[in-house]
Amino acid sequence: MSLHPDLAAFLELVEFGRATGKILPMHELSVEQARREFELSAQVLDPDPPQNITVTPLQVPTRDGARLPARLYRAPRSALEGCPVILYFHGGGYVVGSLDSHDRVCRRLALATGHAVLAPAYRLAPEYRFPTALHDAQDSADYLMAQAGALGLAADRIVLAGDSAGATLATLLALAAAQPHPPSAFKPVAQLLFYPVADASVRYGSAQAFGEGYLLESETMDWFYRHYLEREEQKHDWRVSPLLSKPAGALAPAYVSVAQYDPLHDEGLAYAQCLQRGGTAVELRVEQGLTHDFLRMSGVIDGVDGLYRAVAQWLQRQV
Known part of the structure; x- marks a missing residue:
């Protein structure tokens, strides 16, 4: 399928901005500039988020004494005591992204699913390199388990979720929860993985085909890794490339959603297939005509609300 017409028109505007020098690719910006531009993009991509x-x-305490800002989102349907909760990690290559950049995603997930959504602001590179983001994610899961009752949430109905690098963090928590030694008290009931980063160790065909001109670019992925990792060989660590992990068995059921025109398309498919081979129940969706970051594009692409509804329908069968 060709690019969604709304998205094609948007990409034409981006290319025009580059040609005139008004827009630079992320990997040509400083970290501070990239963060600022990514924050501003949320207002362009989704200018009218749900308000109800x-x-x-x-505040989420961490193992090293820091406290992470976090937000708990509740739609009217999730105001009851003991409701299920989505633990959501934002994307941004471990370098950009924040609670603000993904505020609209969390609002739309809460509204569509009826679940509460807890979003922690894990610390970013290069100030905090690997594995700080993972440790912050683990500490966020521990916090949720400990505080679920006080927050009116169900500790036995936690869904792990994230997009891009945030989806990678979700996969790592799901993998850890399935390890038999030591047994984990944290047992997610499902995973929502939107265009996950699954394997940094090789460059897949989709990275060659869609690595330029489709929002996320292969050079930007390299820029992210240079900031996140201390050494190139860390790309082969399963905590960076979960496709290289060896799951002990079936993990929590997974909803894996990848975009047709995404440099991460192939590794997302490969990870879904890896989960299936290990016995995990997987709902794999290839969103035709779309690019990376489609969850944040409700103001650009007609039909994104339908993608959220599909997630909600799948969750109803799991939780």
């Missing part, structure tokens, strides 16, 4: 959501600021 209650948002509660929280």
Whole structure:
């Protein structure tokens, strides 16, 4: 299928901006500039997010004494005590992204699914390199388990979720939860993995085919890794490339959603197939005509609401 017409028109505007020097690719920006531009993009991609959501600021303690800002999102349907909760990690290559850049995604997930959504702001590189983001994700899961009752959430109905690098963090928590030694008290009931980063160790065909001109670019992925990792060989660490992991068995059921025109398309498919071979129940969706970051594009692409509804329908069968 060709590019979605709305997305094709948007990409033409981006290319025009580059040609005139008004827009630079992320990998040509400083970290500070890239973060600022990524924040501003949320207002362009989704200017009219749902407002009938209650948002509660929280603080998540970490193993090294820091406190992570976090937000708990509740739609009217999730106001009841003991409701299921989605633990959501934002994307951004471990370098950009924030609670603000993905505020609209969390609002839309809460509204569509009826689940509460807890979004922690894990620390970013290069200030905090690998594996700080993973440790922050693990500490966020521990916090949720410990505080679920006080927050009116169900500790036995936690869904792991994230997009891009955030989806990678979700996969790593799901893998850890399935390890038999030592047994983990954290047992997610499902995973929502949107265009996950699954394997940094090789460059797949989709990275060659869609690595330029489709929003996320292969050079930007390299830029992310240079900031996140201390050494090139860390790309072969399963905590960076979960496709290289050896799951002990079936993991929590997974909803894996990848975009047709995404440099990460092939590794997302490969990870879904890896899960299936290990016995995990997988709902694999290839979103035709779309690119990376489609969850944030409700103001650009007609039909994104339908993608959220599909997630909600799948979750109803799992939780």
